[in-house]
Amino acid sequence: MTTIISDTEVAARAPYSTVLREGETLAIIDLGGNQAVDFLCYDAADTAKRYSAAATIAAQRNIFLTTGSVLRTGEGAPLLTVVEDTCGRHDTIGGACSKESNSLRYGQHTRYQHACVENFLTEGAKWGLGKRDLVSNVNWYMNVPVEQDGTLGIVDGISAPGLEVKLRAETDVLVLVSNCPQINNPCNGFDPTPVRMIVTGGGA
Amino acid sequence: MSTTSTTYGARDHARAQAGTVTEAMPAIPASTWPDPPPGIDPAKLTWAETVAGGGYTHKVLARGTELRLTDVEGDACAHVLLYNADQPWERLNVADTVKVQWNAYLGEAIALLSDQARVLATVVTDESGNHDALCGTSTVDGLRLFTLAAAKHGLTPRDLPPSLSFFQGVHVETDGGLTFTGSAGPGKSVVLRTELPVIVLIANVAHPLDPRPDHTVTPLRVLAQRSAPSTPDSPEWTASPEAQRAFENTADYLTARGLA
Numbered sequence: 001m002t003t004i005i006s007d008t009e010v011a012a013r014a015p016y017s018t019v020l021r022e023g024e025t026l027a028i029i030d031l032g033g034n035q036a037v038d039f040l041c042y043d044a045a046d047t048a049k050r051y052s053a054a055a056t057i058a059a060q061r062n063i064f065l066t067t068g069s070v071l072r073t074g075e076g077a078p079l080l081t082v083v084e085d086t087c088g089r090h091d092t093i094g095g096a097c098s099k100e101s102n103s104l105r106y107g108q109h110t111r112y113q114h115a116c117v118e119n120f121l122t123e124g125a126k127w128g129l130g131k132r133d134l135v136s137n138v139n140w141y142m143n144v145p146v147e148q149d150g151t152l153g154i155v156d157g158i159s160a161p162g163l164e165v166k167l168r169a170e171t172d173v174l175v176l177v178s179n180c181p182q183i184n185n186p187c188n189g190f191d192p193t194p195v196r197m198i199v200t201g202g203g204a
Numbered sequence: 205m206s207t208t209s210t211t212y213g214a215r216d217h218a219r220a221q222a223g224t225v226t227e228a229m230p231a232i233p234a235s236t237w238p239d240p241p242p243g244i245d246p247a248k249l250t251w252a253e254t255v256a257g258g259g260y261t262h263k264v265l266a267r268g269t270e271l272r273l274t275d276v277e278g279d280a281c282a283h284v285l286l287y288n289a290d291q292p293w294e295r296l297n298v299a300d301t302v303k304v305q306w307n308a309y310l311g312e313a314i315a316l317l318s319d320q321a322r323v324l325a326t327v328v329t330d331e332s333g334n335h336d337a338l339c340g341t342s343t344v345d346g347l348r349l350f351t352l353a354a355a356k357h358g359l360t361p362r363d364l365p366p367s368l369s370f371f372q373g374v375h376v377e378t379d380g381g382l383t384f385t386g387s388a389g390p391g392k393s394v395v396l397r398t399e400l401p402v403i404v405l406i407a408n409v410a411h412p413l414d415p416r417p418d419h420t421v422t423p424l425r426v427l428a429q430r431s432a433p434s435t436p437d438s439p440e441w442t443a444s445p446e447a448q449r450a451f452e453n454t455a456d457y458l459t460a461r462g463l464a
Contacts, residue, residue, distance in 0.1 A: 053299070054340020054366040057382070058412035063338060064380035074364070076343040089380065093308070093338060095299020100321035103453060104304045104446045117319075132362040134319075136299040146376040150309035152302060 005199040012192035013114055013181035015123035019044050020169035024201045025083065028165045030141050032193025034157030036180040037140040038096045038116040040124075040133075041071060041079050044172035047129060049073045053092045053136035063146065064089035065138060071167075079173050084166035087159045091139040093146075094154055096120060097182045106184045119178030127174060139180075140165050142187045156186045228256035228423055237427065244272075244429055251428035257421035260349035260407045262356060264289050267463070268433040271325070271396040271404065275332065275371040277422035278390035281411045282370040283341040285350060286316060286324040289401040290461070292359055294320045298337050298366045304446045308376055310335040310368060313443035315450050316396070322454040323447075324402050326440040329395040332388040334373030339382070340366045342412045345419065349407035357403050370394050371424075372411035384413040397440070399433050399454055401463075433464075 005024065009031075010016040020026055028037055043049035052074040057063055059072055066089050071080040095101075098117035102110040120134050141159040146152040181192050208214040230253035231237040237252035250269060254276070255261050265271065273282050288294035297319040302308050304317060312330045315323045341347060350364050371392065373385035408424040410416070434441050434451060441451045458464035 048361050052340065052366065054338065054412075055343050058339040058343075061382045061413065062380045063376060063382070074340075074343065074347055074361075093299060094303050095297065098300075098319065098321075100319065100453075101297075101300045101304055101317075104300075104317070104321050104449045107449070131293055131319075136297075136366050144303075145378075146308045146380070148378065150307050150376075152308045153306050154303070 001202050002200050003202045005201050006197070008197045010177065010179045010195050010197060012179060012194050014179050015119035016177040016179065016197060017123045017127065018175050018197070018199060020173045020175060020199060021201070022169050022171050024169050024199055026167045026175060027198040027200070028140055029196040029198070030087070030159045030163045031161060031196055033161040034141065034159045034189040035193045035195055036142040036182070036187040037195055038120070038178040038180050039138040039140055040120065040135070040176040042133070042174040043073060043077070043079065044174045047127070047133060047174060049075065049077065050133065050135060051079060051138070057092055063092050065092060066090065071138065078170040080167040080169055082165060083168045084164065087141055087163045087165065090165065091142040091144040093136070093152070094139050094142060094144045095136050096178065097180065102184065110184055113183065114181040116178035116180055116182070120176060124176055129176070139187070154185050154187045157189065228254045228259060234428070240427070244427060248429040249427060250430055251426060253426045255406065255408045255424040255426060257408060257423060258345065260353050260405070261426060262353040262403065262405045263428070265398050265402050265404055265428055266430070267398055267401050268431055269398045269428050270328070270431040271398065272393055272427045273370055274393040274425035274427070275387060275390065276425050278387050279420050279422040280408055280424040281372040281421055282424050283346050283350070283407040283409065284368045284370060285364065285405040287403040288318060288324065289403045292357065292363065292403060294318045295363070295365055296324060296368070298368065302337055304450070305444060308337065310337055310370070313440050313447070315440060315447045316368070317450055321450060322457055323399040323450045325396040325398045326434065327394060328397045328440065329393065332371055332392040332394060334371060334385055334388045336369040336372065336374040336411065339369065339374055339412050341369070341407055342409050345409040346407045349409065350405055353405040353407065369411055372414060374413060382413060384411065384415060397431065397434065399451070
């Protein structure tokens with residue numbers, strides 16, 4: 001029987017974290033549509049073993065995540081498997097916005113805006129994680145195509161209200177989220193909105 | 205009794221090995237490098253080494269160093285990580301490097317950006333065109349070598365972010381799938397210019413998407429020479445509005461730090 005362990009609405013621009021026990025499932029629901037959900041995960045027993053965008057991309061030979069994708073550590077160990085995806089694909093290469101990168105992307109006037117790295121640092125500190133633990137992250141619902149000449153960019157989203165990604169923990173996994181506050185590009189339609197996190201156990 | 209059964213014999217045996225020349229070894233001092241390529245003044249060399257396939261190396265380089273990597277036989281794969289040597293918590297950020305410059309591929313005038321929106325180094329010359337910023341290093345070999353190289357600078361696995369690969373390329377298809385494009389052939393070089401004092405870690409191991417089962421990898425030549433950092437009229441500085449702001453951030457940092 002499926003049991004709901006937690007059901008949390010994460011406000012626009014806010015961070016979130018939880019530990020999933022092996023076999024538990026996290027559903028990330030895009031409530032308003034086109035909200036980028038910046039996401040990092042760690043082996044809860046040893047956070048030096050953490051999500052590796054590069055190892056994940058190389059193992060699946062594709063930059064997009066969707067149903068069946070396995071999020072892996074640098075050593076190749078599975079952390080989470082995407083067991084359901086009603087959106088279609090998700091970004092692995094765009095990373096997180098930061099006050100610093102905003103100064104390059106838009107100009108120095110954006111340096112004082114809230115950014116995902118601030119959320120990751122604040123929420124990660126609760127678990128003893130610091131800046132060294134922040135690496136290239138997943139961006140659920142964010143649309144980052146790569147043209148044939150190599151041009152890439154964050155463009156209008158392909159998500160919609162109510163779309164959902166479900167992740168199954170393959171071991172005990174610490175999940176760290178920044179519900180992206182970016183207001184200068186289309187990653188969240190220039191309008192950050194809340195997302196809902198539902199953790200279930202018992203074979204969801 | 206063998207010749208090494210006494211301290212005197214063992215000492216003689218060990219000392220007799222000095223002067224041995226092999227393919228993969230550093231020249232110390234670098235200025236003694238025997239065959240500098242055209243345009244390189246041996247007196248300016250600060251690092252000269254051939255890294256064997258399956259080997260690694262590392263160095264702290266001054267700001268304004270030209271780091272020339274050469275794929276000697278055509279099957280090198282230089283996995284590279286860079287850190288601000290004065291504060292190694294500031295390090296290469298491949299996501300920012302591709303996102304900020306709107307470009308998935310490495311090539312001339314691409315700035316290698318830190319997580320603090322500064323330029324660690326730029327690609328000033330690229331004869332290869334076959335590189336990769338997406339797949340990182342091969343999970344077992346590369347990670348092990350980076351772990352060792354990092355340890356020699358007091359850094360741990362937590363300090364290893366995704367890395368770059370030079371000389372073995374990957375192409376992104378429209379569906380996001382990756383095609384391994386391999387090497388551009390023997391003798392190709394890439395020159396990076398450091399814009400901050402950097403720790404460079406290099407692991408020369410097969411690319412993770414290299415389909416050959418036997419981890420084919422051949423020697424990598426590393427030659428670094430003293431040069432000058434970019435200036436506001438350098439092509440890298442003006443390559444894009446984003447690069448320009450990254451160089452401005454770097455100059456701002458160096459000014460406050462008393463380094464420029």
